Amino acid sequence: MPGSRTYRTEAVVLRQSAIGEADRILTLYTPGVGKVRVVAKGARRQKSRLRGQLEPLTRASVSLSAGRSLDVVVEAQTVDAFRSVTEDLERLTRALYVAELTDGFTVERSANEPVYRLLVETLGWLSITDRAALLTRRFEVLLLDHTGFSPELYRCVECRSELEPGGHLFSCSRGGIVCPLCRAGSEALIPLSLNAMKVVRLLRRRRRFEDIASIHVSDRLIGEIERLLRNYVRYVVERGLRTTRFMDLVCSSSPGTRRAS
Amino acid sequence: MTTDGVRGLAGPVSRLVEQFHRLPGIGPKTAQRLTYYLVRMPEDQARELADALISVKERIVLCSQCFNITESDPCSICADPSRDRTRICVVEEALDVLSLEKTGAYAGLYHVLHGAISPMDGIGPDELRIQPLLGRVRDGVSEVILATNPNLEGETTSMYVHRLLAPLGVSITRPARGLPVGGDLEYADQVTLGRAIEGRQPF
Numbered sequence: 056m057p058g059s060r061t062y063r064t065e066a067v068v069l070r071q072s073a074i075g076e077a078d079r080i081l082t083l084y085t086p087g088v089g090k091v092r093v094v095a096k097g098a099r100r101q102k103s104r105l106r107g108q109l110e111p112l113t114r115a116s117v118s119l120s121a122g123r124s125l126d127v128v129v130e131a132q133t134v135d136a137f138r139s140v141t142e143d144l145e146r147l148t149r150a151l152y153v154a155e156l157t158d159g160f161t162v163e164r165s166a167n168e169p170v171y172r173l174l175v176e177t178l179g180w181l182s183i184t185d186r187a188a189l190l191t192r193r194f195e196v197l198l199l200d201h202t203g204f205s206p207e208l209y210r211c212v213e214c215r216s217e218l219e220p221g222g223h224l225f226s227c228s229r230g231g232i233v234c235p236l237c238r239a240g241s242e243a244l245i246p247l248s249l250n251a252m253k254v255v256r257l258l259r260r261r262r263r264f265e266d267i268a269s270i271h272v273s274d275r276l277i278g279e280i281e282r283l284l285r286n287y288v289r290y291v292v293e294r295g296l297r298t299t300r301f302m303d304l305v306c307s308s309s310p311g312t313r314r315a316s
Numbered sequence: 317m318t319t320d321g322v323r324g325l326a327g328p329v330s331r332l333v334e335q336f337h338r339l340p341g342i343g344p345k346t347a348q349r350l351t352y353y354l355v356r357m358p359e360d361q362a363r364e365l366a367d368a369l370i371s372v373k374e375r376i377v378l379c380s381q382c383f384n385i386t387e388s389d390p391c392s393i394c395a396d397p398s399r400d401r402t403r404i405c406v407v408e409e410a411l412d413v414l415s416l417e418k419t420g421a422y423a424g425l426y427h428v429l430h431g432a433i434s435p436m437d438g439i440g441p442d443e444l445r446i447q448p449l450l451g452r453v454r455d456g457v458s459e460v461i462l463a464t465n466p467n468l469e470g471e472t473t474s475m476y477v478h479r480l481l482a483p484l485g486v487s488i489t490r491p492a493r494g495l496p497v498g499g500d501l502e503y504a505d506q507v508t509l510g511r512a513i514e515g516r517q518p519f
Contacts, residue, residue: 151436155436297435300438301440
């Protein structure tokens with residue numbers, strides 16, 4: 056841990072970039088330290104022991120040595136390379152989106168163990184589930200929840216009155232549903248059907264993916280939730296996400312997942 | 317003498333140091349070392365170097381077929397009648413063509429994509445030379461070898477190109493994955509070792 060010179064932790068590699076002649080800068084997500092940027096010296100050399108251990112989306116056990124600006128990777132060993140994820144275009148694309156969201160929603164050196172567990176669990180499920188679209192929506196909902204951005208879906212965000220059943224309007228800037236009485240003068244609102252709202256509530260309440268995977272949710276409904284969450288996520292991270300363009304391209308021929316309904 | 321740029325250096329020297337420093341893999345010390353080497357170099361050699369630099373920019377074009385870097389279009393490989401025209405090896409960069417040519421193990425044609433898909437950096441298929449490849453493959457090609465780098469971006473690119481090529485009914489292969497010569501089993505990463513075992517061959 057910080058304080059000692061070298062510490063050992065498990066981590067998921069969120070992204071990497073080349074720097075200098077043969078080094079790499081990695082963004083890791085760890086359970087105990089949160090997001091941390093580290094340098095893997097010589098990792099691009101053919102004979103480096105770190106080569107192949109620290110590809111993006113790898114879950115690894117790493118030894119880090121506290122450096123002046125960035126910590127340095129001393130040793131790394133793959134725990135899970137999530138091969139069934141990285142060898143399938145659609146799953147890989149979703150996993151990259153999951154990594155980009157994790158990066159976008161977290162700040163460096165602020166531990167958030169539930170986020171780490173969610174990340175590892177999502178990559179694990181992504182390897183085996185045929186309901187990848189639903190899993191992605193669950194990740195978005197729970198990530199928002201764990202980072203304090205969970206939308207209000209039970210009461211009007213303005214007047215706090217309980218919502219009546221029916222179609223609703225969602226406000227990204229106010230982080231929840233606006234009731235019909237409070238909607239005047241609001242900025243662009245996103246319509247949200249009752250069923251879509253129920254699914255989002257369910258994704259947040261039932262924490263285990265096993266409990267959700269068996270529930271029938273149509274492609275159309277998943278698409279509606281995806282549009283809502285993408286708008287909200289963009290508002291929260293204050294920028295568009297880079298992976299979404301490719302994800303839309305790759306996943307558009309099979310909306311949601313291959314067998315989403 | 318001016319001290320613009322780097323303190324204590326003559327203007328032209330400082331300018332050259334800065335130019336070298338912009339190149340990949342060249343740090344400030346190496347940039348200074350190269351510059352001082354050039355300062356002492358005979359003038360005719362320096363002119364040769366400058367001439368080589370300019371002609372790279374002025375005379376080099378991309379081959380209109382494979383997009384390799386070349387002086388003549390089509391490039392020497394595409395123009396060579398002895399090459400096997402039914403095979404295309406897809407690579408990320410022109411340097412990869414050079415590496416594969418050095419092996420002497422491949423006699424087909426190439427296709428240089430000029431990059432790899434990197435969704436996290438916002439680099440998509442439109443930034444690469446993928447569409448012209450589809451046109452070439454339709455023109456009597458029987459095998460496409462996807463030789464992108466064995467990293468996440470390379471794999472993403474290969475899987476995407478594979479998806480586009482699959483409906484064309486062409487045989488799609490990729491180089492084997494395995495242990496490097498002179499390597500150490502103990503230090504091989506999980507994925508490489510796993511694939512090496514899966515792809516084992518009769519001894």
